[in-house]
Amino acid sequence: MFDYSGFSEKKLLKLCDDSSVVINPSDWQCHWTAGIYSIGKCLRDYAGFPDKLPLNICTEHGPGHRMYDHIDKHEINNTTYSFLVSTSKTMNLYKTKSAKKVYHCVYPVIAYRRKYNIEQTKTARGTIVFPAHSLPEVDTVFDLDDFCRQLKALPAEFQPICVCLHQHDVNKGQHKEFIKRGFPVYTAGNSKDKNYIDRFYSILQNFKYSMSNSFGSYVYFSVEMGIPFSIIGTGVDFTNVRDSYTHLQDWGGDFWKNYHVYCEIFHNKPRTLITPEQKEFVEAGVGLTSSMTPRKMNFILWRAYRSYLLFDYGLWRIFKDIGHNIKDKLYMFFAKKMNNK
Numbered sequence: 001m002f003d004y005s006g007f008s009e010k011k012l013l014k015l016c017d018d019s020s021v022v023i024n025p026s027d028w029q030c031h032w033t034a035g036i037y038s039i040g041k042c043l044r045d046y047a048g049f050p051d052k053l054p055l056n057i058c059t060e061h062g063p064g065h066r067m068y069d070h071i072d073k074h075e076i077n078n079t080t081y082s083f084l085v086s087t088s089k090t091m092n093l094y095k096t097k098s099a100k101k102v103y104h105c106v107y108p109v110i111a112y113r114r115k116y117n118i119e120q121t122k123t124a125r126g127t128i129v130f131p132a133h134s135l136p137e138v139d140t141v142f143d144l145d146d147f148c149r150q151l152k153a154l155p156a157e158f159q160p161i162c163v164c165l166h167q168h169d170v171n172k173g174q175h176k177e178f179i180k181r182g183f184p185v186y187t188a189g190n191s192k193d194k195n196y197i198d199r200f201y202s203i204l205q206n207f208k209y210s211m212s213n214s215f216g217s218y219v220y221f222s223v224e225m226g227i228p229f230s231i232i233g234t235g236v237d238f239t240n241v242r243d244s245y246t247h248l249q250d251w252g253g254d255f256w257k258n259y260h261v262y263c264e265i266f267h268n269k270p271r272t273l274i275t276p277e278q279k280e281f282v283e284a285g286v287g288l289t290s291s292m293t294p295r296k297m298n299f300i301l302w303r304a305y306r307s308y309l310l311f312d313y314g315l316w317r318i319f320k321d322i323g324h325n326i327k328d329k330l331y332m333f334f335a336k337k338m339n340n341k
Helices: 009-016 036-048 088-095 106-113 144-150 167-173 175-181 198-204 216-226 249-266 274-286 294-340
Strands: 057-059 081-086 101-104 126-128 137-139 161-164 209-212 227-230 237-240
Touching: 009 167, 009 175, 036 057, 036 106, 036 198, 036 294, 057 294, 081 209, 101 137, 106 137, 106 216, 167 175, 198 216, 209 216, 216 227, 216 274, 227 249, 249 274
Parallel strands: 057 081, 081 101, 126 161, 126 209, 209 227
Antiparallel strands: 137 237
16 A cells, blocks of 8 residues: 655665666666666567567667757667667657667557556545756756745645655755655666666556656656646756766757747646647657557567677677687797797
8 A cells, every 4th residue: 555655765775776776687788778767678578579688779768759859979879770769750860860770669668557557546646746857967956945835835636745756866865855844755766777667657656646847757657647747846957067077068959948848838737637738749759659569679679689699799709709719829829939949
């Protein structure tokens, strides 16, 4: 029974710690995007692809419409067979930047939820809040006291209010600030853990509404499940805390333009219903308009695996064997030289 009392600090920290992570090494073998946020687990389940074989693909690490009108460097500069995207716009954009195969498909996590009928519980109540999350190199900047006052002032229909924090914010100690202000805190834990998405949905499904002061993957996961989502607060900014980290500069002006457009779709008074516009926006963003099928995806993953065997693993073995032969010949050459002295 879900008790809406939040996790203890000990549990929050343990779930976010790297030492307790359960991973499938094969998910991480070719590209990190197949391992994070349970994507590899969900993709294998969707396509019926073996757990022990590497996923030689790159994926978007979150669902939805892009904040920026470009492709990230890591999505192009890799050796994987193909790129999986959840919107046709991103697919068309990628084709202008790379000759690599790109496929439009339902976001794997959404396919996983639908297959296993993970639904909002009949006893769901209150609101789960997803504050804008930071990165190790980037801090979020917003008026925490004002944000908390707005949450506490919400009508009884939206109570109780609980907070769900990203692992980076737990690791930075932000859970203490919300607990100090009277909010129960949850987390889905370390994003590298293959069971991340199960923990995320086990929290989300117990709430009647969801909210944030920003725009993120939780928008898509909430609305796609049928949970009304609202953006409240006075806005969020981000600050670079490491000079060597350039991602903020990479975002560019188009990021903020699209960010505000997307926020406007959900930024209003706290909502108790999902509007047709929001539903259409989310369904297009998570790939529900795609013609991809599990059978087609299975075929793609097997082709990607064969490509891995031929061009990655195969060539590596060839060069390794060549290296051993050269090393053996050099050893014999110098051994004979020494014996002749």
